[in-house]
Amino acid sequence: MAVSLTSRGTRRKSIERRGSRAGYAFVGAYTVMLVLFGLVPVGYALWMSVTNSAGQLVGIGNFTRVVSDYRFGPAFAHIGVFLVEWLVTLMVLVVVLALMLHARLRRASRGIRFLYYLPGAFAGAASVLLWLILLDPVASPVGRLLRAFGWTSANQVMSPGHLPVIFVVIAFWTGAGGWILIMYGALNGIPDEVLEAARIDGANVFQLAWHVQIPMLRRWIAYMLILAFAGGTQLFVEPQLVGAASGGQVSDSWSPNQLSYQFAFAAGDFNGAAAIAVYLLVISLGCAALVVFKARLFNKD
Numbered sequence: 149m150a151v152s153l154t155s156r157g158t159r160r161k162s163i164e165r166r167g168s169r170a171g172y173a174f175v176g177a178y179t180v181m182l183v184l185f186g187l188v189p190v191g192y193a194l195w196m197s198v199t200n201s202a203g204q205l206v207g208i209g210n211f212t213r214v215v216s217d218y219r220f221g222p223a224f225a226h227i228g229v230f231l232v233e234w235l236v237t238l239m240v241l242v243v244v245l246a247l248m249l250h251a252r253l254r255r256a257s258r259g260i261r262f263l264y265y266l267p268g269a270f271a272g273a274a275s276v277l278l279w280l281i282l283l284d285p286v287a288s289p290v291g292r293l294l295r296a297f298g299w300t301s302a303n304q305v306m307s308p309g310h311l312p313v314i315f316v317v318i319a320f321w322t323g324a325g326g327w328i329l330i331m332y333g334a335l336n337g338i339p340d341e342v343l344e345a346a347r348i349d350g351a352n353v354f355q356l357a358w359h360v361q362i363p364m365l366r367r368w369i370a371y372m373l374i375l376a377f378a379g380g381t382q383l384f385v386e387p388q389l390v391g392a393a394s395g396g397q398v399s400d401s402w403s404p405n406q407l408s409y410q411f412a413f414a415a416g417d418f419n420g421a422a423a424i425a426v427y428l429l430v431i432s433l434g435c436a437a438l439v440v441f442k443a444r445l446f447n448k449d
Contacts, residue, residue, distance in 0.1 A: 246328050327376075
């Protein structure tokens with residue numbers, strides 16, 4: 149019996165060591181990629197933002213120079229409006245659709261989850277090109293609906309005032325499916341005992357969602373908002389292609405990323421472009437920290 153117990157203990161330790169080595173291998177590979185494609189570019193951008201083209205330190209000179217550019221304020225205002233509309237839409241609709249999928253459509257959930265995720269298979273540029281066709285009253289299969297609003301040309305549909313809403317629709321169609329699946333998985337992780345206890349206490353579907361399920365999704369919603377905010381600040385392909393399709397009706401510096409592109413490749417000012425990138429980094433990190441602390445993302449229950 150003692151030999152058997154010793155043998156079992158040895159096998160268990162061997163399995164644990166193999167598991168540890170596999171874990172270190174995965175973490176190590178991720179760490180290498182993070183350093184090469186995350187920390188090193190960030191460090192290089194920070195260095196570029198405080199130096200000039202000759203490599204001399206200029207302090208905050210690049211930051212003050214790009215802020216004084218007449219395009220800086222409008223670009224950040226545009227992205228601010230887009231982010232507010234995008235994050236509110238994402239948070240509300242993703243949670244509602246995930247709850248509906250979890251509560252009512254379990255038998256058909258596989259097919260519906262596939263349909264939700266399918267738009268995410270399109271590359272960003274291909275997705276925008278598809279929407280450019282849909283938003284053209286002449287070529288769109290829903291052109292009759294667009295003409296009912298008085299829009300007879302693509303330029304009318306894609307006027308500057310409509311752009312935040314258009315970009316929200318494109319972003320939601322492309323990226324919401326993945327988040328719906330994540331929320332659906334989080335809902336499946338809620339113990340059945342908790343849900344059953346709420347039902348026994350008399351909670352209906354809406355009370356169950358509002359008082360039990362959504363609070364237990366708090367961390368997942370916070371995680372979604374952080375990543376969606378970071379991705380939203382990088383808006384580039386959509387305004388770039390819409391601007392080209394509208395014949396220059398949309399500014400080529402509509403978003404901060406486009407403005408950074410103009411600094412770098414139109415004016416040859418890579419230091420100014422780096423300063424804009426650092427502004428975006430600071431804003432993203434600040435908002436992420438706010439969400440983390442407000443949602444108590446890393447607190448232990």
